[in-house]
Amino acid sequence: MNIAVIPARGGSKRIVGKNIREFVGKPLIAYSIEAARESQLFDEIIVTTDSDDIANVSIASGATYIVRRDDELANDHIGTFPVVKHAIQQYEQAECSVDYVCCIYATAPFISSERLKEGINRLSADDSKYFAFSVTSFPFPVQRSIRLSEGGVTPVHPDQIGKRSQDLEEYYHDAGQFYWGTKAAWLESKATFATHSIPVILPRYLVQDIDTQEDWKRAELMYRAYKMSE
Numbered sequence: 001m002n003i004a005v006i007p008a009r010g011g012s013k014r015i016v017g018k019n020i021r022e023f024v025g026k027p028l029i030a031y032s033i034e035a036a037r038e039s040q041l042f043d044e045i046i047v048t049t050d051s052d053d054i055a056n057v058s059i060a061s062g063a064t065y066i067v068r069r070d071d072e073l074a075n076d077h078i079g080t081f082p083v084v085k086h087a088i089q090q091y092e093q094a095e096c097s098v099d100y101v102c103c104i105y106a107t108a109p110f111i112s113s114e115r116l117k118e119g120i121n122r123l124s125a126d127d128s129k130y131f132a133f134s135v136t137s138f139p140f141p142v143q144r145s146i147r148l149s150e151g152g153v154t155p156v157h158p159d160q161i162g163k164r165s166q167d168l169e170e171y172y173h174d175a176g177q178f179y180w181g182t183k184a185a186w187l188e189s190k191a192t193f194a195t196h197s198i199p200v201i202l203p204r205y206l207v208q209d210i211d212t213q214e215d216w217k218r219a220e221l222m223y224r225a226y227k228m229s230e
Helices: 028-039 052-061 080-094 113-124 183-187 213-229
Strands: 002-007 044-049 065-068 100-104 131-137 146-149 152-155 172-182 197-201
Touching: 002 028, 002 080, 028 044, 028 052, 028 100, 028 113, 044 052, 044 080, 052 065, 065 080, 080 100, 080 183, 100 113, 100 183, 113 131, 113 172, 113 197, 172 183, 172 197
Parallel strands: 002 044, 002 100, 044 065, 131 197
Antiparallel strands: 100 172, 131 172, 146 152
């Protein structure tokens, strides 16, 4: 069986109440839950949280199972792997064994059921792979990055700064939407950024981190423009 695990702690500081704050008409976490439901890939849609408010909004939005976290799994420094591992273990103890697990971030309003399907289809077709997750390209060559220095600027890569964009290798980064993995890969904390992971490439106009108020505003503008263009 397949499960979705959506981490959503209640202690966001930069954007208070981020996971359930209204985003273009509904709670932010609802977009992730609805994409998971629409995909029809999951036997259970689990939200792991330390917050009653998040738990209630999640169930109202279509989540089917809540895993409660204690304080040590809900601090500012906890990573994704321990939270997902805990959710798998808690679910299996209470319910039944799982095969594939998809961690879906609660702050991914651009997530789609089609990309979720692409991820599991590609992962399940290749026994040599452990993960399949969303990535996108950088909008500008990172080799031509500059840093602020002594009131001016200096190139991060002096030997690359003068090259034409078309002559530089294109680089990608984690898109922060979803991470399919085998159960064993999650429980064993296999490396995510490795050759045993499959990149599901997203266009840049469907990717926006939401960590600050500026990010939130940009994401809302992008989302509205995207929906108007459909």
